[in-house]
Amino acid sequence: MDLLDKRRLLAPGPVPVPPKALLAMAQPTMHHRSPQFSEILSDVREGLKFLYQTEDPVLIFASSGTGAMEASVANLLNPGDEAICVVGGKFGERWVEICQAFGVRAVPIEVEWGRAVEPEQVEATLKRHPLARAVFVQAHETSTGVKHPVKELADLVRERETLLVVDAISALGVYDLPVGAWGLDVVVAGSQKGFALPPGLSFVSLSSRAREAMEKATLPRYYFDFRRELKAYARSTTAYTPAVSLILGLKSVLDRLRQVGLERLFAHHRCLSEATKKAMEALGLELFSQAPCETVTVVRVPEGVDGLELVKRLREKYGLTIAGGQAQLKGRIFRIAHMGYQNHFDVILAVAGVEMVLSELGYKVELGRGVAAAQEYFLKEGIS
Missing domain, CATH: 3.40.640.10 (Type I PLP-dependent aspartate aminotransferase-like (Major domain))
Structure with missing residues (x-):
């Protein structure tokens, strides 16, 4: 390495x-x-x-x-x-x-x-x-x-x-x-x-x-x-x-x-999850789950983008490991988790990486728009 x-x-x-x-x-x-x-x-x-x-x-x-x-x-x-x-x-x-x-x-x-x-x-x-x-x-x-x-x-x-x-x-x-x-x-x-x-x-x-x-x-x-x-x-x-x-x-x-304390712990993960979802929506991306959980944000890969390449490039070029889809969802979704030793800046980094790779893969994205949505959410709700 x-x-x-x-x-x-x-x-x-x-x-x-x-x-x-x-x-x-x-x-x-x-x-x-x-x-x-x-x-x-x-x-x-x-x-x-x-x-x-x-x-x-x-x-x-x-x-x-x-x-x-x-x-x-x-x-x-x-x-x-x-x-x-x-x-x-x-x-x-x-x-x-x-x-x-x-x-x-x-x-x-x-x-x-x-x-x-x-x-x-x-x-x-x-x-x-x-x-x-x-x-x-x-x-x-x-x-x-x-x-x-x-x-x-x-x-x-x-x-x-x-x-x-x-x-x-x-x-x-x-x-x-x-x-x-x-x-x-x-x-x-x-x-x-x-x-x-x-x-x-x-x-x-x-x-x-x-x-x-x-x-x-x-x-x-x-x-x-x-x-x-x-x-x-x-x-x-x-x-x-x-x-x-x-x-x-x-x-x-x-x-x-x-x-x-449990109340603060759960609020922390909920905050990371909501900020990520707001960021993906600000980029014009569609969330996959109709009943979304706090553990992971699952996003549909936009039309014309290679979902496998998106996950691979994030990992190999930018050092950001997220997950792709499994079985029939392989290449069709990507997953960003909100577990473990993470805070608000991990979310911002993940969103920035997704923006950059989407842009490289030909998806029309306004760089910084998703990051701004996450930042605004953290500032409004308070950082846990």
Whole structure:
């Protein structure tokens, strides 16, 4: 890498990591069965409850978020069970694929990419499949920038023997998702997004209903066994060797978030998200999502512009890493994330880069117009 080459990460995971967390992870490795580590682990678990807004236990695994998604299927269901899966993007499809891998009968609710599921669609499916053991949904469908109505879905399943399992891998720590108040049964998260850490940790909260289902489930499980982890949880340890260095970084991040407070944290991400969306609209670009989330701004590539080249040139020429589209959206959208260690100037840099590359690719753009829209929004709303 050239000495003058500076890289900036604005993709929806991994995300920029705060320097204090990087330094915490650079500490000498301690033994995971030592009293010192048990004390740190206990503090981290309290910090996770704070961020999840729950008194339920939150388990930690050494895996990406997909590991915790798989664990949620393996620990709650039985072979041949029905499970309703909201499918409105690549990660909704992943719920279906995991269910099928474990012999669970997935009942997909196909939602147009870019739109959120309607609670009425889920209610109608529950009536057609009254024995469905779980509803699987994304809080934020990162591939499309959609925010699904999690609270409304929780209200639907509360009186049924159906669990609501939420993939909040890109949502937790970005917007208000009060797990306890909303009665969410299982909420999955990952370290490389709202937690502002490198990849490698996943998290799962378990309601009392989920813990009851766990005891009756018969699907095979070993490493991702909630029962073993809960027994270890009670002893302030883990069932298997944890990712010690990442947990030290996690303590640093959670300590910082407790100082900042959740209200300010969510306002910060909302501010970055809104400013980016205002900037894209000022450039005459169309937002893709009909129910936009705070995690990521998803923009349609304008007619006549090579979407793949746009993302590539931003990365290779200007050192700005954003994300393109997946599957049928490849080359048709680009995604700018608002997670991790970011502030208002990261937004301004991202918008400036998009303006420059669009101009190079032949799209008629008034340089600085999007940047000005973002600046005006920050000045009007106040910088969090």
